[in-house]
Amino acid sequence: MLEFRNVSKSFWTGTQHKVILDQVSFRVELGKSMGILAPNGTGKTTLINMMAGLEKPDDGEIYRGCNISFPLGFMGGVVGKVSAMENSRYIARLYGLDPDYVESFCRWLCGLGEYFDQPLGTYSAGMRSRFSFALMLALDFDMYLIDEGMPSTTDVEFNRKAGEILQERLRTTTIVIVSHQAETLEKFARTAAVLMNGQLNVFDSLEEAKQLYDYETQS
Numbered sequence: 001m002l003e004f005r006n007v008s009k010s011f012w013t014g015t016q017h018k019v020i021l022d023q024v025s026f027r028v029e030l031g032k033s034m035g036i037l038a039p040n041g042t043g044k045t046t047l048i049n050m051m052a053g054l055e056k057p058d059d060g061e062i063y064r065g066c067n068i069s070f071p072l073g074f075m076g077g078v079v080g081k082v083s084a085m086e087n088s089r090y091i092a093r094l095y096g097l098d099p100d101y102v103e104s105f106c107r108w109l110c111g112l113g114e115y116f117d118q119p120l121g122t123y124s125a126g127m128r129s130r131f132s133f134a135l136m137l138a139l140d141f142d143m144y145l146i147d148e149g150m151p152s153t154t155d156v157e158f159n160r161k162a163g164e165i166l167q168e169r170l171r172t173t174t175i176v177i178v179s180h181q182a183e184t185l186e187k188f189a190r191t192a193a194v195l196m197n198g199q200l201n202v203f204d205s206l207e208e209a210k211q212l213y214d215y216e217t218q219s
Helices: 044-052 084-094 099-110 113-117 125-138 156-169 206-218
Strands: 002-013 016-028 034-037 059-064 143-147 174-179 191-196 199-203
Touching: 002 044, 016 044, 016 059, 016 199, 034 206, 044 143, 044 174, 084 099, 084 113, 084 125, 099 113, 099 125, 099 156, 125 156, 191 206, 199 206
Parallel strands: 034 174, 034 191, 143 174
Antiparallel strands: 002 016, 002 059, 191 199
């Protein structure tokens, strides 16, 4: 389970005080994947980083009662000077997993060929996102955090394989996905919420959340 208890978070952008969360409480139960609709600029990435423990709240508590992933696309744990092969083996050891398995899984899913043995610093943005996503799926988490859906890659084979694995994981794990588009959430979410004006409104269905989101963003 992941639970926010009276959590507040804000920061200054120049002369503007931006409130992301204002005394917000909610929980995500294991087995109940949640989609969060949030317009661009409302703090989607800040929220998901707080779930992962990468950012701290100003006030309140965040309780993590399960093994939660780093956000999809987060590259803070990897080193650009060394190869995807070395990075995957290093991260596997950090999590107490078999380095041979994590390396071979990432190598298979990424489909980067000889580039897998080249330094990450030489990768394009699409190649880095493929490696980050493969690494996240190779590790064994109870809850996966996804910011704006699948990685931005045009590789058809990667998208097919990664999509199939993610759908399979949905049967045994929980996914929290944040996006400004309802269509991105439809494949993954069982419950939904809307992040807006410092509040998180939780609904039983994506359709209910979408009605509020459409009303607020179009009015």
